[in-house]
Amino acid sequence: MKMRAMFAAAWPPVAFLALALVAWEILVRWLEIPPYLVPSPAAVAREACMSRADLVSASLVTLAGAVSGFVASLVFGTLAAVLFAQAAWIRASLFPYAIFLQTVPIVAVAPLIVIWFGPGFHSVVLVSFVLSVFPILSNATTGLVRVDRELLDLFRLHDASRWQILTRLRLPHSVPMIVAGAKVSSGLTVIGAIVGEFFAGYGVRTPGLGYLILQSSGQLRTELLFACVGASTLLGLGVFLATGLVARSVLSRLDEPQRE
Amino acid sequence: MGTAMRVFARWNTTDPESDTKDRRTILILVRCFQRMERIETASTVAIKALGYRFASGLQALDGVDLDLGPGDFVSLVGASGCGKSTLLRILSGLLASDTGQVVVGGCDPLEARRSRHAFGFVFQSPNLLPWRTVLENVSLPLELGGIAATERKERSLDWIARVGLSEFAHAWPAQLSGGMKMRVSIARALAIRPRLLLMDEPFAALDDITRGKLQEDILRLRESERFTTLFVTHNVSEAAFLSDRVAVMTPRPGRIAREVPTDFGTRRDADLRGDPAFAAKVREIGRALAEVSP
Numbered sequence: 001m002k003m004r005a006m007f008a009a010a011w012p013p014v015a016f017l018a019l020a021l022v023a024w025e026i027l028v029r030w031l032e033i034p035p036y037l038v039p040s041p042a043a044v045a046r047e048a049c050m051s052r053a054d055l056v057s058a059s060l061v062t063l064a065g066a067v068s069g070f071v072a073s074l075v076f077g078t079l080a081a082v083l084f085a086q087a088a089w090i091r092a093s094l095f096p097y098a099i100f101l102q103t104v105p106i107v108a109v110a111p112l113i114v115i116w117f118g119p120g121f122h123s124v125v126l127v128s129f130v131l132s133v134f135p136i137l138s139n140a141t142t143g144l145v146r147v148d149r150e151l152l153d154l155f156r157l158h159d160a161s162r163w164q165i166l167t168r169l170r171l172p173h174s175v176p177m178i179v180a181g182a183k184v185s186s187g188l189t190v191i192g193a194i195v196g197e198f199f200a201g202y203g204v205r206t207p208g209l210g211y212l213i214l215q216s217s218g219q220l221r222t223e224l225l226f227a228c229v230g231a232s233t234l235l236g237l238g239v240f241l242a243t244g245l246v247a248r249s250v251l252s253r254l255d256e257p258q259r260e
Numbered sequence: 261m262g263t264a265m266r267v268f269a270r271w272n273t274t275d276p277e278s279d280t281k282d283r284r285t286i287l288i289l290v291r292c293f294q295r296m297e298r299i300e301t302a303s304t305v306a307i308k309a310l311g312y313r314f315a316s317g318l319q320a321l322d323g324v325d326l327d328l329g330p331g332d333f334v335s336l337v338g339a340s341g342c343g344k345s346t347l348l349r350i351l352s353g354l355l356a357s358d359t360g361q362v363v364v365g366g367c368d369p370l371e372a373r374r375s376r377h378a379f380g381f382v383f384q385s386p387n388l389l390p391w392r393t394v395l396e397n398v399s400l401p402l403e404l405g406g407i408a409a410t411e412r413k414e415r416s417l418d419w420i421a422r423v424g425l426s427e428f429a430h431a432w433p434a435q436l437s438g439g440m441k442m443r444v445s446i447a448r449a450l451a452i453r454p455r456l457l458l459m460d461e462p463f464a465a466l467d468d469i470t471r472g473k474l475q476e477d478i479l480r481l482r483e484s485e486r487f488t489t490l491f492v493t494h495n496v497s498e499a500a501f502l503s504d505r506v507a508v509m510t511p512r513p514g515r516i517a518r519e520v521p522t523d524f525g526t527r528r529d530a531d532l533r534g535d536p537a538f539a540a541k542v543r544e545i546g547r548a549l550a551e552v553s554p
Binding site for chain 1: 349352353354373374379381383384385387389391400401403404405452
């Protein structure tokens, strides 16, 4: 039943993809477009097959950067939100700078990060972190601050300490909001890692996808470039879906099914 | 004195975790006794000439006088917005009064709140934590008061049984009906054996049948526990059915206009609701309320 439903949902986009690939192949052959401009799907597939070892290892490096950036966002975003939740004046004086993280063009900050911290994996993680921390920080702050007044009264009535209110009320209350923020962040974190590798991904033993994209475009290996774009997309999708699955299992523990 | 004995008993066990909290409790108790010399009263709650003004300038309460003896059950009726909830918040030390005097168990409300387990509060909504099971919800106040886990569990399960929810001890709030959630809320308020039970229109959102059942539950629990209760409602019949006295409040500024004794003794069962004397009492309170409400 579930398999059939999944199949029913999956076949239209798959069929469209197949049709689009066939049309693309025909157009490229018919109009005789040079492969350095637009390679045919078959040529891209051949190239992807030939350099699959490079693609796989590059994807793994990028995945490691993205996941590290994501974990950093989750940890530091939540910690900063706890700090923000302590007092309105802390929020008022620091939140504008948190918004800075959201609005600053990451391509402008990435070179600065390389200048300050040098190229390498840690700078890639840092770029990914800067790009993906805001949704978690902002959602966690909202979840921590906007607690129902009556619940807060209940805790104050029993003389709960600040720590007890934080651990037993504010943090559990903000979990669904943090999870929602994490889903947005998980999409950004892969983009952050690839952008990071553009600027900081050199000088390492195994390059990531970002650096591979830079290389293949420099050498006009458009087939490889296409394969890299495909790999990046799949990677982002994978991270997003995996986060979605974890989020669903976390939330299902919180919202138990309604009484029948 | 009972509280003091319990505190000293625990003091002797030298549980390192509850030690500092107990020291604080003893200091507060000592201060309470010192105060009691100044404020000599046998009442559990003594309110004299209490006034409160909102930051907006609205005079919410003005010249409120009310006394509750040990074991009393007093209802507060009044139109919405007449300051009933404000009065409860002041009594429980969540809000500081502007003028007048409030004494709860010989203490200032703020000190009473800090001496832990002074107040059981049943809110208008069940106010349960959705990420905690029924058992974990009921034991929350005990947990905040630093009671050991085994005792916590034992006392909570006992109270869950007393409100008839033993089968649901490990259920989540979302799995319960409105009446069951309110029962959990009542168990949570009573599990700490509060000096004073405050109820803020707890049954307003329930259907008639459930409300009737919960009213009888409260009377039954009161019969065995003899807790002192201040019950806020805008339902006149509910007030007459539950309490020893009904205090009628005027709106803006809130003040107790009249106290109507409802001396039906322990004869509070389904029959009483159909009794002509009961109907007359409900009419009397209703008239008093209509006179003072605009």
